[in-house]
Amino acid sequence: MATDTGVLANLLALPRNVWDSIFRNPLPSSDLARSQTTFSNLFLHIHPVKTHAHSLRPWYTLGLGVISFSLFVVLSVGGVLLMFYYVPSVEQAHNRMLDLNGTVAFGILLRNMHRWAAHGMVGVVFLHLCRVFYTGSYRRPREFNWIVGVLLFLLTLGASFTGYLLPWDQLAFWAVTVGTAIAGYAPVMGEQVRFLLLGDRLVGQEALIRFYVLHVAVIPVLMTLLVAVHFWRIRKDGGLSRPEGLDLPEAQAQFPEALQGKLEGLAPAAKTAKTKTFGVMGIVRGPFNKLGNTPDNTVYSWPNLFLAELFCFALTVLVVLAVALLFNAPLEAPADPTHPPNPSKAPWYFLGLQEMVSYSAFWGGVGIPTLFVVLLLLLPYLDRGTRGTGVWFSRHRLLATTTFTLLLIVNLVLMVIGTFFRGPNWGLVVPW
Numbered sequence: 290m291a292t293d294t295g296v297l298a299n300l301l302a303l304p305r306n307v308w309d310s311i312f313r314n315p316l317p318s319s320d321l322a323r324s325q326t327t328f329s330n331l332f333l334h335i336h337p338v339k340t341h342a343h344s345l346r347p348w349y350t351l352g353l354g355v356i357s358f359s360l361f362v363v364l365s366v367g368g369v370l371l372m373f374y375y376v377p378s379v380e381q382a383h384n385r386m387l388d389l390n391g392t393v394a395f396g397i398l399l400r401n402m403h404r405w406a407a408h409g410m411v412g413v414v415f416l417h418l419c420r421v422f423y424t425g426s427y428r429r430p431r432e433f434n435w436i437v438g439v440l441l442f443l444l445t446l447g448a449s450f451t452g453y454l455l456p457w458d459q460l461a462f463w464a465v466t467v468g469t470a471i472a473g474y475a476p477v478m479g480e481q482v483r484f485l486l487l488g489d490r491l492v493g494q495e496a497l498i499r500f501y502v503l504h505v506a507v508i509p510v511l512m513t514l515l516v517a518v519h520f521w522r523i524r525k526d527g528g529l530s531r532p533e534g535l536d537l538p539e540a541q542a543q544f545p546e547a548l549q550g551k552l553e554g555l556a557p558a559a560k561t562a563k564t565k566t567f568g569v570m571g572i573v574r575g576p577f578n579k580l581g582n583t584p585d586n587t588v589y590s591w592p593n594l595f596l597a598e599l600f601c602f603a604l605t606v607l608v609v610l611a612v613a614l615l616f617n618a619p620l621e622a623p624a625d626p627t628h629p630p631n632p633s634k635a636p637w638y639f640l641g642l643q644e645m646v647s648y649s650a651f652w653g654g655v656g657i658p659t660l661f662v663v664l665l666l667l668l669p670y671l672d673r674g675t676r677g678t679g680v681w682f683s684r685h686r687l688l689a690t691t692t693f694t695l696l697l698i699v700n701l702v703l704m705v706i707g708t709f710f711r712g713p714n715w716g717l718v719v720p721w
């Protein structure tokens with residue numbers, strides 16, 4: 290029915306009408322509406338309508354995947370804003386940093402947030418890798434998603450390392466000189482790879498433009514694609530990993546707290562599922578009792594999952610903001626190829642490698658890291674077990690857990706030595 294209201298009435302109703310034209314449905318209050326909200330919203334529909342209650346336990350995922358993604362969003366948005374000011378030229382880059390620090394409104398805050406979020410992302414993505422490892426979540430059917438994850442981890446390191454050069458100060462110049470020298474230790478192709486990265490024999494204008502393009506275009510595009518594949522695979526792999534047996538109604542007994550209320554209504558159907566069989570005429574042959582195999586211990590994603598995600602995102606932004614307000618990102622004197630600091634150190638996440646390089650250039654810089662990455666990629670194909678999946682530090686995975694932990698400790702010790710106990714000419718010093 291056509292309505293013909295006056296201009297004044299239309300003006301008064303303007304805010305409400307604009308709001309309603311964007312958000313067509315009110316906040317959902319029934320299960321059907323909750324499902325429809327998840328299903329019909331562009332940003333929400335990558336989630337399932339219902340989520341397994343176990344996946345929402347904060348101590349299971351520690352929110353690390355969502356925090357990794359939140360940092361990626363903060364870095365992408367901040368990075369685009371920084372691109373309005375930055376010029377990838379050896380004459381201008383350092384001055385542009387000074388402008389950001391001194392004259393551009395909120396420039397220093399933006400730069401600080403970008404710098405600390407980048408360091409944070411390297412750490413958080415690695416912790417997420419550890420969480421996935423220690424819960425055995427790389428196992429079948431998640432092998433491929435683990436591989437996508439390993440690639441995401443390498444790209445995160447790449448993004449951070451290429452960004453390191455852009456301020457064009459002494460720290461940037463010499464960290465990248467050391468970092469790319471490590472690549473040069475590879476046999477046969479080492480020098481060629483280094484030349485490909487730098488576009489020259491030394492770090493200079495060619496290296497700056499290459500690192501810039503990798504940093505603002507190539508790596509972010511690859512990461513966006515891989516993150517999309519990563520999320521899609523989580524859905525296709527049946528949601529997050531969880532201990533065996535939690536999908537079945539019997540789990541009610543083992544998994545009491547939050548689920549008891551939710552499962553009560555399902556109990557009679559579940560009992561039937563054990564005994565009753567169904568025939569789908571002409572589609573499958575013979576009777577089957579599929580009903581009992583569908584995950585029961587689920588809750589609606591709206592609002593449970595979305596609130597958890599929003600909490601992780603808000604917390605991430607707040608922490609990055611607080612750190613950026615408290616600590617300024619370093620900016621040293623402009624890059625000077627004739628005055629190397631002694632010692633020149635790689636970024637912290639490569640300091641374990643640099644320390645190993647001081648014992649053996651090839652093994653430290655190339656051999657051991659390559660072996661480690663190959664082992665990580667092969668891991669889900671070497672460990673074909675199923676017991677202990679979805680459980681932190683399961684005793685059924687003792688060998689894998691112990692080996693990985695030992696490697697972590699060795700790397701950590703090497704990083705600490707490289708960071709605090711190395712002085713001029715890479716000699717041992719005592720920091721206190």
Ligand code: HEM
Pocket residue numbers: 350351352353354355357358361414415417418421426427431434435436437438439440441442445516519523528529530531
């Ligand atoms: C940019 C980096 C990454 C982002 C944004 C990301 C995001 C996520 C998110 C949101 C989840 C679900 C929630 C959670 O588990 O916390 C997840 C799960 C998963 N991630 Fe990542 N991830 C990244 C890197 C990695 C890395 C480095 C690995 C391992 C090498 C990895 C392997 C996995 C696997 C196997 C799952 C499924 C876990 C399960 O089923 O329990 N991801 N990721």
